[in-house]
Every structure is written in C-alpha cells, then in structure tokens.
Amino acid sequence: MSILVVGSVALDSIRTPFGEVEDILGGSATYFSVAASFFGDVRLVAVVGEDFPAQHVDFLASRKVDLRGLKRVPGKTFRWKGHYDYDLNEAHTLETQLNVFQDFDPDIPEEYRDSEFVFLANIDPGLQLRVLEQVRSPRLVICDTMNLWIETRRPQLLETISRVDYLLLNDSEARQLAEEPNLIGAGRKLLGMGPQRVIIKKGEHGVIMLGKDVFFSLPAYPLETVFDPTGAGDTFGGGLLGSLSRYPEMSEDDIRRSIVYGSVIASFNVESFSCDRLRDLTTGEIEERYREFTAITCF
C-alpha cells in the first residue's frame, strides 16, 4: 500500500536537559517517513538545499523511502533551532530559517498521484490544499497542523480540514482551533468541521480519538526519561497511517490498533535525538512494546 507524505525535511539544532546537538536530521516528513516505513511503502515530497548531507539521503533510501519527490535546489536546507526545559511538553523555538522551504510548492510527481494514503504534514494549509488537488482518489487523508496556521491561515486551514478524513493535532492546538477550553468539547467542535475522526495528541498524557459516536483514549507509554520529544507527533502519525495502510477495512479495532502502533513508534523515537532510535529498531521490539501497552492498560 502506498503512503504519500508531504512536509519538511530539515536540519535541527536542539538542546534538552540531556544534551545538545547541531544540524541533525529532522523535519516532519522525515520523522513521518521513517516511522511509516516500518509498515508500508512511503513516498516523500519535500525540498532540501545543496548543503543537505548525502548520508541523510542514504539513510532514508535505506528505509526504502521513495525519494523521487525529494527535490534538491540551490540554497540552504530549512533549519530549526530550539530547546526544551524540564517540561518536555513545550518546545521553545530559538530560530527558524525557512531557506529553500520558503518557496516550497509541492509538485506531486505523476507516479505518486495514485497514492492510497496521504499524510499532509504540518505545512501551510494552502499548500496542503494544493496536494489534495493533485492526488487522484486516496482512501484516507490525514492532516496535521500547528498554532502558526491556526493564527495566520484560519480560512485555508478550515477548508483543508473539511476535505480530509482525519485531523491530527495536539491538545493546545485543539483548544485554540475550536476556541473551547474543555478538550472533549473542543474535539467535538472539530469533528463538526468535517473530518470523520479527530485525533488529539497529549504528549506525556497519551492520545484521544473522537469520531461520530465513538471515543478512544490511550495513555502514553511510561518513560522515565524523554531524551528529546522532537518528532514525537510525526512519528506517531507515521506509525498510525503506516499501520492503517495494512488493514483493508480500517474497522474501529484497526484504527485503535494503529493508534497504539503510532504511540509505540513515538515512544521509541523520544529516547534519542533525531530519529536515531529508529535506525536499529526491530519489528520484534515494536511488537514487544505493543504487548506492554496492552499490559499497562488492561483491566
């Protein structure tokens, strides 16, 4: 099953209470791709500059990510610099250099336009709409977003949301977009904007999923050390959509199982900088942690 992701590939500089790194592999589409590659065939659309290290391209290729949609253009790669204090739920941005991402206009290669599963990573909702115009008849589209677009591109964002199947966002974004402090109430309001499902990421508190007449709540995997939370949401999305792509029916049970797989991959990802923990992650480890999720939640 073919999974298309459109988003950023970046070089991040990050400081957490546990360490500091410069220009490491990052970006929403990167994290999503690596996570989803454990479950299905991923096609990536993004842009990098001339300075983007070949070793990162090699790594993505080693994960069997289809890179025909990864454009290399003159200029510097998108860079994000931030830090986390002891409250690892909150990222503090120090600097954002859009660089080549400034003029990113997602041109979906012809051979990607039949993709069955589409992930619109966190980019300008106008660009997300442009992607939707180019794909032919996807079975499932998930879109992510962020506070910047809620504040500056609300009409375009509402248009995008009305045209996707699942909306994925974090708790503060859900409250902000719905203009409703109660998270359950916010989720219901967002459902009213069009998507079949609203999935709200709550960081260390897990995730909730709302649909018409259904509700699911999954706690987070109990980690004593969150080394670097960067990419948690995107690896969750990759695990979720990757797993979903394996189920022909996408039943309620399949959706819930896929939310657990998303949480499993995200829980591994935050154990190291970049997606380093995913480099040598095995399917055995994934299944083992899935079973642990069962053990810690069953009653």
Next chain:
Amino acid sequence: MSILVVGSVALDSIRTPFGEVEDILGGSATYFSVAASFFGDVRLVAVVGEDFPAQHVDFLASRKVDLRGLKRVPGKTFRWKGHYDYDLNEAHTLETQLNVFQDFDPDIPEEYRDSEFVFLANIDPGLQLRVLEQVRSPRLVICDTMNLWIETRRPQLLETISRVDYLLLNDSEARQLAEEPNLIGAGRKLLGMGPQRVIIKKGEHGVIMLGKDVFFSLPAYPLETVFDPTGAGDTFGGGLLGSLSRYPEMSEDDIRRSIVYGSVIASFNVESFSCDRLRDLTTGEIEERYREFTAITCF
C-alpha cells in the same frame, strides 16, 4: 467489610465558571464516605462545630455511614473558600478557617479499632500516624496528602508513608514529594519510600498506579463539562477502597478494577456541587459507566 476514614467534614464556599455556592457540605472524609458507601460499610472519624446543619448528618446517616466517630464540639465547623477558573485542574484557595478542626485529635472509638480498611484522608501526617497507632491490624491502609504537608511536615509525612500500603496523591504533589520532574520517575522514587503501591491522580488525564514490577494507566472519563472538581480525589479514594474491600484476595486485577470504580464515582461527583450527584446515583449507573470505561479504553 469495615472501612474507616479519618479526615475533614467541612462547609465549602465555591465559585466555578458554572456557578457559585456558600457553605455547602464538603470535606475529604465526607466525599470519601459517600463514595465508599456504594461498596461497603463506612465508619467516619471527624469533628464538626455546633453550626453544622442536621440535614448533612441525616444525609450521611442515610448513606449508612457509621457516625459514632463524628464529634460535635463547641465552635464553628471547618470552612474552605475557593474558586476554579477555566483550568479546572487548579483550585485557588481564597480562605481557610480551621475553626474546630484546629484542635482535631483523632480519637478512634474502640468499636472502630478492628477496621479492616483504613483511609487516612488529607490531614496532618502527625495525626495520620496517631490513627495508625490506634487501629489494630488493618488489611489495607491508604494515605492521601497535599502540598502543605510536603512543605511543612516532611519528616512526619515520610514516616507515615513508610507505614501505609498505598500512597495516593496528585501529579504535582508526586513531583514535589519525590523532587523529580518526570512523573514515572517520581512514582518510582515514592515506591522506594515504602508503600506497596503509589497511585497518582492526574485530573482530566486520568490516573496511574505503580507497584513493584507493575504499572497501570487509566485515562479519565471524557466529560465535556466538569461542573466542580472539588472532592474528585476523595471520591476516587472512596470508590477505590470501597471496591477493594469487596475482594478477599486483592489481586492485581481486583486493584485495577477498583481504580476504575474510583474513577467512575469521581467522574459522577464532578458533575455537580458538593456530593449532590451521588445522592441519587444508582448502582446501575455505576455499572453502566464502568462498561463505558471498558469501551473507551479497549483495543
């Protein structure tokens, strides 16, 4: 099975975004007793003043709460005045009048000293120790606490904790007592202080339970409106210990089921001021919400 609770019986004045009330029935031992009374026989030890309305005594008696340990003494009843803003996780105290509670010295009636289950509600840990000296051989003791005692009575609190079976507290208290920002790490440190189990209440995010080699996480019941969170923790404790008192073995499954029952009762309690929602609550409603907890968490 006999359940002993020692704590406060109070008159609360509360303002929430949904309304404002004055001198309503409150107090940790009140909330606990009413909640536990759905599952077992409760014995109450507390003190009130001459102004304590007879109707409240009648209500507790109607719940079959044994009131031989409720002392009425000259003076005014303990009063708490507070408000909640839209973040209903945080209570803002406006005024605390200890009144007759100032000189509360829990004298456990002889006929209560054989109690099998003991709940040390949130009172001075020195008084909690005094209770432990008087009960003979309880099967299970749970103690609750709060930031005030963590800050002002740490040695006595540590002594109490080392002598109880389960420690119950909220997330910020757990971090403060353990001096550890990561909640899972904090829970492990608290386990090291002596109790078999540490149960951490996270408000709208549910509850986690840690034991030696076991971990359980339960999300909160999804409420669109939390009318008044006062008493949520104590009704949780009442449902938990009440339910546990029904299981002779107190197996891991029994403990988990009891945590769900605690969450069920607490979720009803926050739907109204005081314990008003519990006045006409039926066992059918409790069982129905228990099944809903299963439906929203299973995968």
